[in-house]
Amino acid sequence: MAADGQEIEALVALMARLPGLGPRSARRAVLHLLKKRRQLMEPLAEALRNAAESVRECSLCGNLTAADPCALCRNPARATGEICVVEDVGGLWAMERTGGFRGRYHVLGGLLSALDRIGPEELRLPRLLARVSGEDVREVILALPATVDGQTTAHYIADLLSGSGAAVTTLAQGVPMGGDLDYLDDGTITAALRARRRL
Amino acid sequence: MAADGQEIEALVALMARLPGLGPRSARRAVLHLLKKRRQLMEPLAEALRNAAESVRECSLCGNLTAADPCALCRNPARATGEICVVEDVGGLWAMERTGGFRGRYHVLGGLLSALDRIGPEELRLPRLLARVSGEDVREVILALPATVDGQTTAHYIADLLSGSGAAVTTLAQGVPMGGDLDYLDDGTITAALRARRRL
Numbered sequence: 001m002a003a004d005g006q007e008i009e010a011l012v013a014l015m016a017r018l019p020g021l022g023p024r025s026a027r028r029a030v031l032h033l034l035k036k037r038r039q040l041m042e043p044l045a046e047a048l049r050n051a052a053e054s055v056r057e058c059s060l061c062g063n064l065t066a067a068d069p070c071a072l073c074r075n076p077a078r079a080t081g082e083i084c085v086v087e088d089v090g091g092l093w094a095m096e097r098t099g100g101f102r103g104r105y106h107v108l109g110g111l112l113s114a115l116d117r118i119g120p121e122e123l124r125l126p127r128l129l130a131r132v133s134g135e136d137v138r139e140v141i142l143a144l145p146a147t148v149d150g151q152t153t154a155h156y157i158a159d160l161l162s163g164s165g166a167a168v169t170t171l172a173q174g175v176p177m178g179g180d181l182d183y184l185d186d187g188t189i190t191a192a193l194r195a196r197r198r199l
Numbered sequence: 200m201a202a203d204g205q206e207i208e209a210l211v212a213l214m215a216r217l218p219g220l221g222p223r224s225a226r227r228a229v230l231h232l233l234k235k236r237r238q239l240m241e242p243l244a245e246a247l248r249n250a251a252e253s254v255r256e257c258s259l260c261g262n263l264t265a266a267d268p269c270a271l272c273r274n275p276a277r278a279t280g281e282i283c284v285v286e287d288v289g290g291l292w293a294m295e296r297t298g299g300f301r302g303r304y305h306v307l308g309g310l311l312s313a314l315d316r317i318g319p320e321e322l323r324l325p326r327l328l329a330r331v332s333g334e335d336v337r338e339v340i341l342a343l344p345a346t347v348d349g350q351t352t353a354h355y356i357a358d359l360l361s362g363s364g365a366a367v368t369t370l371a372q373g374v375p376m377g378g379d380l381d382y383l384d385d386g387t388i389t390a391a392l393r394a395r396r397r398l
């Protein structure tokens with residue numbers, strides 16, 4: 001980095017803190033931004049400021065939104081009696097991209113973790129319980145990661161909702177689309193074998 | 200992506216235009232930014248705005264700088280009589296990181312390219328010639344990429360400066376540090392063989 005260019009160094013240091021960007025790619029990104037000042041750099045600064053000011057959590061489901069409640073919670077067509085529980089907004093976005101789920105969501109904001117000392121009170125669990133009691137919920141679909149913490153959280157939620165009358169289901173585990181057995185881990189193969197179905 | 204979240208979608212779309220970030224990593228970056236609003240998102244918006252406003256090209260060497268001439272051109276200790284010619288500011292930064300060069304720079308702003316129709320008038324070449332005539336320059340070191348365009352540009356500059364009295368040199372080509380012959384291309388091995396030296 002050049003000896004002056006305090007502004008550039010500060011910018012590179014901040015960019016390098018984004019996930020997926022190291023110092024090298026942060027420098028490349030900053031050079032690209034400085035070349036595309038009007039088309040990219042200034043709009044990006046503006047979009048960051050806008051989003052930082054206006055985006056908040058939906059008070060119902062925890063989704064990120066500029067209008068509370070979020071568009072998904074406001075949409076009456078989404079009142080299907082199904083709530084999909086996800087770890088974070090990234091999970092919600094991934095589900096929405098599939099277009100396969102037409103109900104509402106509940107964003108936990110994390111997973112139970114003994115190691116990271118995250119207990120039920122750190123997650124959006126009381127609100128889930130309130131929604132399942134208050135709204136007309138038939139089914140709670142757990143779309144949580146297939147990790148130890150994800151599965152611990154799934155079982156905790158199943159217990160929590162056992163008296164609620166809503167069915168608690170979870171995403172199927174198995175061989176991913178296009179998955180080659182040779183490249184899959186043993187746990188996935190074992191789970192897929194156990195959940196095998198008749199053709 | 201959620202149905203509302205216009206602010207978020209606009210931000211993701213802009214982030215995805217950075218080199219090294221695709222749609223997926225742009226979404227991850229935006230979620231990370233929204234989690235670190237005070238510590239990262241707002242400072243980044245501010246740093247982008249600052250740099251977009253204040254950073255310009257050094258009128259002498261073409262380096263990016265908030266103060267013209269840049270700190271390298273202002274520093275009298277850098278008046279070593281050596282000018283290192285680089286394609287772009289990324290090349291300048293890479294040279295500076297090594298700490299091995301103590302002279303000044305000249306940023307071409309590109310390479311001659313018949314394919315992309317980039318001729319001498321598109322590059323910072325007249326200014327290089329003026330500097331070599333005007334300043335007390337003993338040596339012009341060409342640190343250009345080892346590509347067809349890089350080498351074409353190098354030979355063009357060597358011709359351009361042939362009457363100037365300054366020596367024109369170029370970075371050595373050869374086996375990179377830690378390079379395994381088995382993984383090197385034939386061109387590099389041939390160049391390293393031709394430039395072999397006595398131990």
